[in-house]
Amino acid sequence: MWKHPRELRAPAHGGDMPGGLVGRATEVSDLGERLAGHRLVTLTGCAGVGKSRLAAHMVDTADRPPWQRAVRVRWQGNGPGPDGALTAAVINALVGVRPLPAHADLTAVLPHMPKGPTLLYLDDIDPVHTECLRLVRALLDAVPGMRVLITSRRPLGLGDEQVLRITPLSTRPDNGLPSxxxxxxxxxxxxxxxxxxxxxxxxxxxxxxxxxxxxxxxxxxxxxxxxxxxxxxxxxxxxxxxxxxxxxxxxxxxxxxxxRTAVGAAYALCDPAVRSVWARASVFAGAFAESAAVYLCSGGNAEPAHVAACLTQLAAIGVLDPVGDPDGPYPPRYAMTGAARDFGTERLKEAGEFAAAAQRLLIHCRRAAEAAESLWDHGIQSQAVRLVAEEHDNIMTMVAHALILPDHVPAALDVVNRLWFWWMVYGKTDEGLDCLLRLLSLYPQGSAMAVRGRWLTAWLMADTAPDSASAYLAQVWPAAVLSGDDATIGRIAHVQGAIALRRGDYQAAASHFREAAATIPAGAPGGPGPVVSLAAQAVAEAAFAPRASSRTAHRALTHPGAQRDAWATLLTRYARALTDHHHGHPSRAWRNAHRALAGIDNHLPIPRGATALQQLLSDITSGVPRLPSPPDATTTARPLAAVAIGATLENEAARSPQPW
Incomplete structure (x- = not known):
């Protein structure tokens, strides 16, 4: 067992086990039940998770155990040692005779064992896993009253084996107590x-x-x-x-x-191919699919056809954790534990392979971003968001690598640009801004990719820093005009409308959104389509021209782009419901708002506009005054719920800002 030399005990917490078994009451109870009902129990888990401590506590404190004596044998050292050494050590502990030669006959000494039920506790047998398998099978067959408790990073693999996998401690608060x-x-x-x-x-x-x-x-x-x-x-x-x-x-x-030594003990027992996959897979910061690992980890000692088997071995010893349902319809995904990832990164750098692995991660993230953008543009938006959510940690790590590897900056900036909908629609503006500002500082200003990045930066800033957003738009405008980029020109107008709406200038906002809707080509990738600008125009017009707002909202709902853009449809229905509510049609507004909310996938992050719809439903139910006050009014009447489509949805004037 491992104990700290300066161990100082705190007052006991309710429900905790003593000492280092804090938070292990459930595992101790489960282990006791398994030992009472089965002859072979194996505790498995990653290095340092506390298998030996838990097993020793169970052996020492078991209440009325089904054994009369317990014999413990711990394998010393990180290597397998001489052939038969474990068998000799077990026989010596069970029988109490002098140490036997390596090839001692087990059956010859079993009659000399003390009578009565016995628990054999074999601790940390990973280096002699194969010999332990043969020994335990023989003992269980020859001695009916024997039970065996094993601690190991992986199960033995015997048919009647009970496996209890020990996981790390929870880091979440526990019923009002610290985690x-x-x-x-x-x-x-x-x-x-x-x-x-x-x-x-x-x-x-x-x-x-x-x-x-x-x-x-x-x-x-x-x-x-x-x-x-x-x-x-x-x-x-x-x-x-x-x-x-x-x-x-x-x-x-x-x-x-x-x-490092604890994790390295597991690494030392792996064959070269598994070690190579371990080191290369450490470049993944989050979960990854088997196919991604085959691309990134193959080469040298690891043949592509063998990578999947290596992943299975790493999962068996606790280096990888399977993510999701392993028996489900989707391909298996894995996440590497933090200690194993840090150790693998060290080995990767020692081997001089870090730059190559980072390059492959960059390519993987770029492919994922291209696929996600294509899915979004073709109306499969829930799948696009799910893909980005799965690869989020890897993408952020890829950006971090690009900041120290200048050759990676162009591709990294392209990835961040392609994921505009993730940053803007799903509330990741701060994260997206941080990535863009860092990458743009390392990239030439005049390129088309930089123009797109600066426009996206302005959009992300429109709500919190409108003056800075306007400055970025001023930098982007000349390049967009000179290149004849109608999509960027129209989206600049959209951001100008968002800034005007943020400042309460509804007529200017409506004008900018009208220009954006007329300029952005239908189906243009890389940003919102014209239907989003139409929805924003309808919201702005609701403050001063309700009838025009109703017509604009109808145009947005019937626009061809709304049919395959779920987010645009959500915003358009919000605009229509808002217009109906302020135009004196609460029932119709309530139905439109409910229809929009019913289309939201609750298994994904909540998109911008959903909270605005919920607030609007609350307004309709509570009978909030239909007509909005002017932006500069001093009355206490409830103001218009203004929405900067794609930048913010907030309430203006007398009410404090409401985050959406």
């Missing part, structure tokens, strides 16, 4: 650190630290030890970059002297 991971950090911290943890900033820091460590118990204990000599903010900053450096000078088990 189990945070409570373990407290349990292992010294008194000085505990005083820091009582503050709000200290609690926040520990929550962040535990999240960065994925709730891995060994990593949390090592981090708590490090916090005794390192400020919590500095510790957090270091862990954001890597966690393998965590170490302890006096580990109870040699392989736990650092997180």
């Amino acid at each position: 189990p991971a945070a409570r373990l950090f407290w349990d292992r911290a010294d008194n000085r650190v505990r005083r820091q943890l009582r503050s709000k900033t200290g609690h926040t820091a520990v929550t962040t630290i535990c999240r960065l460590l994925d709730g891995l118990p060994l990593a949390i204990e090592l981090a708590a030890h490090e916090a005794a000599v390192c400020d919590l903010d500095e510790l957090t900053w270091r862990l954001e970059h890597s966690m393998c450096w965590l170490n302890s000078p006096h580990p109870a088990v040699e392989r736990h002297r650092s997180l």
